[in-house]
Amino acid sequence: MMEDQILQFFEWFWNLFGLWDAMWGIMGPAWPVIWTVMKIVAIIGPLMLGVAYYTLAERKVLGFMQVRPGPNRVGWWGLMQPIADGVKLLFKEVLVPTGANKFLFLMAPALALSTALAAWAVVPFGDGLILADVNAGLLYLLTMTSLGVYGIIIAGWASNSKYAFLGAMRSAAQIVSYELAMGFALVCVLLAAQSMNLGEIVRGQGGNSGLLGWYFIPLFPMFVVYFIAGVAETNRSPFDLAEGESEIVAGFHVEYSGMGFAIFFLAEYANMILITAMTTVFFFGGWLNPFHGWGMLGEVTDHVPGLFWMLGKMFVFMFMFLWFRATFPRYRYDQLMRLGWKVFIPLTLCWVVVVAAWMQTPYWYW
Amino acid sequence: MAEIKNYTMNFGPQHPAAHGVLRLVLELDGEVIQRADPHIGLLHRATEKLAEHKTFLQSVPYMDRLDYVSMMMNEHAYVMAIEKLAGIEVPVRAQYIRVMFDEITRILNHLLWLGASALDVGAMSPMFYTFREREDLMDAYEAVSGARMHAAYYRPGGVYRDLPDTMPQYKASKIHNAEAVKKLNENRQGSLLDFLEDFCNRFPANVDDYETLLTDNRIFKQRTVGIGVVTPERAMALGFTGPMLRGSGVVWDLRKKQPYEVYDRIDFDIPVGVEGDCYDRYVVRVEEMRQSNRIIKQCIDWLRQNPGPVMTSDPKFGPPKRESMKQNMEELIHHFKHFTEGFHVPAGEVYSAVEHAKGEFGIYLVSDGANKPYRMKIRAPGFAHLSSLDEMTRGHMIADVVAVIGTQDIVFGEIDR
Numbered sequence: 203m204m205e206d207q208i209l210q211f212f213e214w215f216w217n218l219f220g221l222w223d224a225m226w227g228i229m230g231p232a233w234p235v236i237w238t239v240m241k242i243v244a245i246i247g248p249l250m251l252g253v254a255y256y257t258l259a260e261r262k263v264l265g266f267m268q269v270r271p272g273p274n275r276v277g278w279w280g281l282m283q284p285i286a287d288g289v290k291l292l293f294k295e296v297l298v299p300t301g302a303n304k305f306l307f308l309m310a311p312a313l314a315l316s317t318a319l320a321a322w323a324v325v326p327f328g329d330g331l332i333l334a335d336v337n338a339g340l341l342y343l344l345t346m347t348s349l350g351v352y353g354i355i356i357a358g359w360a361s362n363s364k365y366a367f368l369g370a371m372r373s374a375a376q377i378v379s380y381e382l383a384m385g386f387a388l389v390c391v392l393l394a395a396q397s398m399n400l401g402e403i404v405r406g407q408g409g410n411s412g413l414l415g416w417y418f419i420p421l422f423p424m425f426v427v428y429f430i431a432g433v434a435e436t437n438r439s440p441f442d443l444a445e446g447e448s449e450i451v452a453g454f455h456v457e458y459s460g461m462g463f464a465i466f467f468l469a470e471y472a473n474m475i476l477i478t479a480m481t482t483v484f485f486f487g488g489w490l491n492p493f494h495g496w497g498m499l500g501e502v503t504d505h506v507p508g509l510f511w512m513l514g515k516m517f518v519f520m521f522m523f524l525w526f527r528a529t530f531p532r533y534r535y536d537q538l539m540r541l542g543w544k545v546f547i548p549l550t551l552c553w554v555v556v557v558a559a560w561m562q563t564p565y566w567y568w
Numbered sequence: 569m570a571e572i573k574n575y576t577m578n579f580g581p582q583h584p585a586a587h588g589v590l591r592l593v594l595e596l597d598g599e600v601i602q603r604a605d606p607h608i609g610l611l612h613r614a615t616e617k618l619a620e621h622k623t624f625l626q627s628v629p630y631m632d633r634l635d636y637v638s639m640m641m642n643e644h645a646y647v648m649a650i651e652k653l654a655g656i657e658v659p660v661r662a663q664y665i666r667v668m669f670d671e672i673t674r675i676l677n678h679l680l681w682l683g684a685s686a687l688d689v690g691a692m693s694p695m696f697y698t699f700r701e702r703e704d705l706m707d708a709y710e711a712v713s714g715a716r717m718h719a720a721y722y723r724p725g726g727v728y729r730d731l732p733d734t735m736p737q738y739k740a741s742k743i744h745n746a747e748a749v750k751k752l753n754e755n756r757q758g759s760l761l762d763f764l765e766d767f768c769n770r771f772p773a774n775v776d777d778y779e780t781l782l783t784d785n786r787i788f789k790q791r792t793v794g795i796g797v798v799t800p801e802r803a804m805a806l807g808f809t810g811p812m813l814r815g816s817g818v819v820w821d822l823r824k825k826q827p828y829e830v831y832d833r834i835d836f837d838i839p840v841g842v843e844g845d846c847y848d849r850y851v852v853r854v855e856e857m858r859q860s861n862r863i864i865k866q867c868i869d870w871l872r873q874n875p876g877p878v879m880t881s882d883p884k885f886g887p888p889k890r891e892s893m894k895q896n897m898e899e900l901i902h903h904f905k906h907f908t909e910g911f912h913v914p915a916g917e918v919y920s921a922v923e924h925a926k927g928e929f930g931i932y933l934v935s936d937g938a939n940k941p942y943r944m945k946i947r948a949p950g951f952a953h954l955s956s957l958d959e960m961t962r963g964h965m966i967a968d969v970v971a972v973i974g975t976q977d978i979v980f981g982e983i984d985r
Contacts, residue, residue, distance in 0.1 A: 268692070269696055368966070439692075440690060440787055448584055448688045448689075448970050449585065450966070528692065528693050529693065529781065530787050531689040531690040531787045532691075533690075534965060535599055536965065537791075
C-alpha cells in the first residue's frame with residue numbers, strides 16, 4: 203500500500219521532467235531491492251538517532267537521579283552532546299594493541315553491530331509496518347541476539363589483554379545461560395500466541411479488553427524473567443560484569459578506542475532498544491491501543507496511530523534500563539550464573555507446563 | 569599434556585578501584601584468587617624524613633596530606649604528641665573544638681568511604697549523595713581555616729583561631745542566579761555553629777537515604793555478606809584497628825578506652841559487628857556516622873554556652889596576641905621567633921594516638937630538645953589493614969577483591985606516607 207503511494211509519487215515527480223519512462227526502464231527491474239533498501243534506511247536512520255539520544259537520555263536521567271544536571275554545555279540543554287561525542291570518537295585514532303589479531307580485532311565491532319541491527323528486520327512497528335514479515339520471526343530474533351555474543355568474545359580474545367579476556371569469558375558464560383531462560387520464556391509466548399510470527403503474536407493479544415488482553419497478565423513471571431534476562435543479555439547494570447568498570451575496567455572493549463569503541467557502544471544501545479521492543483511485542487501488545495474496547499476512552503484513543511503506542515511502551519522499558527543502572531549494585535559472576543541456572547530456568551520450565559495445562563482448561567481467556 | 573598455569577594479573581596502579589595507587593599482583597585460577605600481593609610505595613613522599621628538617625609547627629600541614637580524606641584527625645595525633653612531650657595545657661574550648669572537628673572529619677571520611685565502596689560493588693548513586701553532604705562539611709572546614717581540605721587548623725597548644733560568627737556566602741554567577749543563591753545561602757545566615765546544627769538535624773535523614781539504597785538491597789548483601797571474613801582473634805593478630813576491628817566484634821575504641829581531649833565528657837556509643845565480614849563493617853561505619861553526629865551536637869551545645877580562649881596562654885608555645893605584637897617589642901620578637909625558629913620541645917620520646925576514622929593513627933616522636941623532631945614515626949592504620957589483603961581475599965573472586973579493598977577504606981597517603 204505504502205509502496206504504491208511511493209511509486210505514484212516517483213511517477214509524478216519524474217513526469218514533471220518527462221523522464222518517468224526512461225527512469226522506470228532502468229530502475230524497474232531493481233525496484234524490489236531499492237524498496238527494501240529504502241525500508242532498511244527508514245529503520246536504521248531513526249534507530250541510530252534513537253541510540254544517540256538514548257545515550258543523552260541516560261546521562262540526563264542518571265544525572266537527575268544523582269542530584270546533578272547531566273550534560274548541559276553542548277547545545278541547548280545538552281542536546282548536541284551525542285553529536286559532539288560522535289565526532290570526537292570519529293576523529294580519534296584507532297589503536298591496535300601489540301600482539302592483537304588485527305583482522306579479528308577490527309572485525310569484532312562490525313560483527314557486534316551487524317547482528318544488533320539485523321535483528322530489527324522482523325520487529326513490527328505497527329500493523330504491517332515491518333521490514334520482513336517472516337513466519338519464524340521469533341526464532342530469527344533468538345538467533346540474532348545470541349550471535350551478538352560472538353562480537354564480544356572475538357573482541358576480548360583478539361585484544362590480547364587479560365582484562366579483555368576475562369570480560370569476554372564472563373560475557374560468553376552470561377549470554378549462554380540467559381539465552382536459555384529467555385528462550386523458555388518465549389516458548390510460553392509461542393504457546394499462548396500459537397505463532398512465531400511477531401505480527402501474529404501482537405494480533406493474538408488483540409480483542410476488546412484492551413490491555414487486559416495482553417500476555418503480561420497470564421505470563422507475568424515470564425515477562426519478569428524475559429526482561430531481566432534481556433538486561434543481562436545486553437550487559438547492562440546490574441549485570442554489567444562483562445565491562446564492570448570497578449573490576450575489569452571496561453572488560454571486552456578495554457583496548458578499543460575511537461570508532462571501534464563507538465561501534466560497540468552503538469551495538470549495546472541498539473540491543474537495549476531491541477529488548478524493549480521485544481518486551482513490548484511479546485508481552486505488552488506491540489502497537490495495540492491499551493484502551494481498545496473501553497467505551498468512549500477506547501474510541502477516542504483508537505485514532506492514535508499504532509506506532510505511537512509501540513514507541514510509548516518502549517520508552518517505559520527504556521527508562522527502566524536507566525533506572526536499574528542508577529539503583530542497583532553489580533552482581534558477582536557466580537551469583538549471576540546462579541540466578542540464571544537455579545532460579546530462572548526452573549521457573550520458566552515450570553511456567554511452560556503451567557501455561558500448556560492452563561490452555562487446555564476453559565479458563566484461558568487470552 | 570599442556571602445562572596448566574595460574575593466570576597472573578596486574579591490578580592497578582591505574583585501576584578505577586585501586587583507590588589511588590594500589591598495585592596488586594593477583595594470581596588467579598579462573599576468577600578465583602590464589603594469591604593477592606599488594607605492592608605499595610607509589611605515593612611515598614617521605615613525610616617522616618621531611619619532618620626531621622622542619623620546625624614542629626611547619627610539619628602540621630604535612631599531616632593533612634597523609635590520610636587526605638580525614639585531614640584534621642592526622643593533625644590531631646601530631647599536635648597531641650607535641651603537647652604530651654612538652655606538657656602543654658590545652659584550653660577546654662579548644663578541646664571541644666577539636667573533638668567536634670574530629671567527628672566532622674570522621675563523617676567526611678566515612679561519607680567518602682560509603683560512596684567509594686558502594687561504587688566498588690557497582691552502585692553508582694550513593695557516591696553523588698554522599699558528596700552532597702561532604703560539601704557542607706568542607707564548607708565548615710573552610711569557615712574555620714580558609715581551606716576546604718588541608719586545613720592546618722590544629723596547632724600545638726590549641727587551634728588556630730576561634731569559630732567564626734559568619735559563614736562564607738555563595739555569590740550569584742552564570743550557573744546560579746540571585747534567587748538560587750538565596751536558597752543556597754539560607755542555612756548560612758548565622759554562625760558556623762548554626763550551620764553545623766542545621767547539618768546535624770538534616771544528616772540522620774540523609775543516612776537513612778543511603779541505607780535505603782544499600783542496607784537491605786539483596787544484591788548489596790550478596791556482594792558483602794560473608795566476604796573477607798576476619799575472626800576477632802585474627803583481627804587483633806593482624807593489627808587491625810578502628811572499624812575494621814570493631815566489625816569483627818572486638819570492642820576497642822581509643823575514644824572510650826584511653827579518652828583524650830573531652831571524649832570522657834561526651835555521651836556516645838561504639839557500634840560493633842558480629843561476623844567480621846564486609847557487610848558488618850559497612851553497618852558499623854554507617855552507625856559510626858550517626859554517633860559522630862550525636863557527638864557534634866553535644867559539642868555545639870557546649871561551645872555555644874562556653875566562650876573562652878582556644879590557644880594555650882603559655883608564651884613559649886602559643887603565638888602572642890596580634891594586638892600586643894603590634895604594640896610591644898618583646899611580643900614582636902616572640903612572634904618572630906615563634907614562626908621562624910619555632911619552639912623547642914624538651915628531650916624525650918612520646919607516642920600519642922587518636923581514634924582516627926580508619927583506626928588507630930599514632931605519632932611516635934623523639935625529641936632531642938631542638939626545634940625539630942629528632943625522629944618521627946607514623947603509625948598508619950591502613951598499612952596494617954592492607955597487609956591483610958592477601959588473607960582476606962584468598963579463595964574469593966576478582967569482584968570480591970574490589971569489595972574488600974573498598975571495605976578496608978584504604979588511602980594511600982597514609983600507607984605510603
